[in-house]
Amino acid sequence: MSDLEIKNKIAESGLVNFDIATLLPKGKRIGIDLKDFLFQEMILKEKDFREKIAALNIDDYKDCYIYIYNSADAIVPLWAYFLITAQITHVTKKIIFGNREDLEVLLMHNAIQTYDFTEMMGKRVLVKGCTEENIPLNAYIELVEQLKPLVKSLMFGEACSNVPIFKN
Structure with missing residues (x-):
């Protein structure tokens, strides 16, 4: 029996996994x-x-x-x-005129605009593709706007299967 060590290449890659759902404000x-x-x-x-x-x-x-x-x-x-x-x-916490989708778009907009993304500066970032939350599509667009000038590269999906978006 050999003493082969199992390595987690994904963990060693320096890849930052980011789940946009973590930005979604909690509350009824x-x-x-x-x-x-x-x-x-x-x-x-x-x-x-x-x-x-x-x-x-x-x-x-x-x-x-x-x-x-x-x-x-x-x-x-x-x-x-x-x-x-x-x-x-x-x-x-917040009142808007509009429907539920309008509310979710605004809440995610505010969350993305106020989130401190500096920890991702110069890093390879993977935005999680599957989430249990219903995230407005606009939130992904705003996220790319925020990350483009900061990160080394951006990918979308899962670590085992992702789509490259850009490299700086």
């Missing part, structure tokens, strides 16, 4: 449909609208990411969005 996401605050889901009556907003249980939104949208075929004045935002903004 809640959608608020303004149609639920409208009279017959069609008409905004200011007094009724204000009463419904005032009756919100703000604890339901504590430390959550909120997206406000309107699924009704009704015109909602801009001040209505101000009013609902003012009611819950002090307990939420």
Whole structure:
């Protein structure tokens, strides 16, 4: 029997594995449909609208990411969005107008823009291809923008099977 040592060539290669899903902010996401605050889901009556907003249980939104949208075929004045935002903004993590996808794009944008990538300076970086999280495609584009001037090379996929993206 020989004393052959098993080497992990991937670990020795100096390759930095980066999982973009680690940047995804944790927390509950809640959608608020303004149609639920409208009279017959069609008409905004200011007094009724204000009463419904005032009756919100703000604890339901504590430390959550909120997206406000309107699924009704009704015109909602801009001040209505101000009013609902003012009611819950002090307990939420973030509020946006739009759908869940819009929220996720913005959250990932903010995460990528504020992440310190300097630890990857001059390194060979592999962005993990498979993740259990639903990552907006735009996040990958922004990630390449951030990494291009920093890293020696960028690859996408898994260590055993990756696609070279660029070399500096």
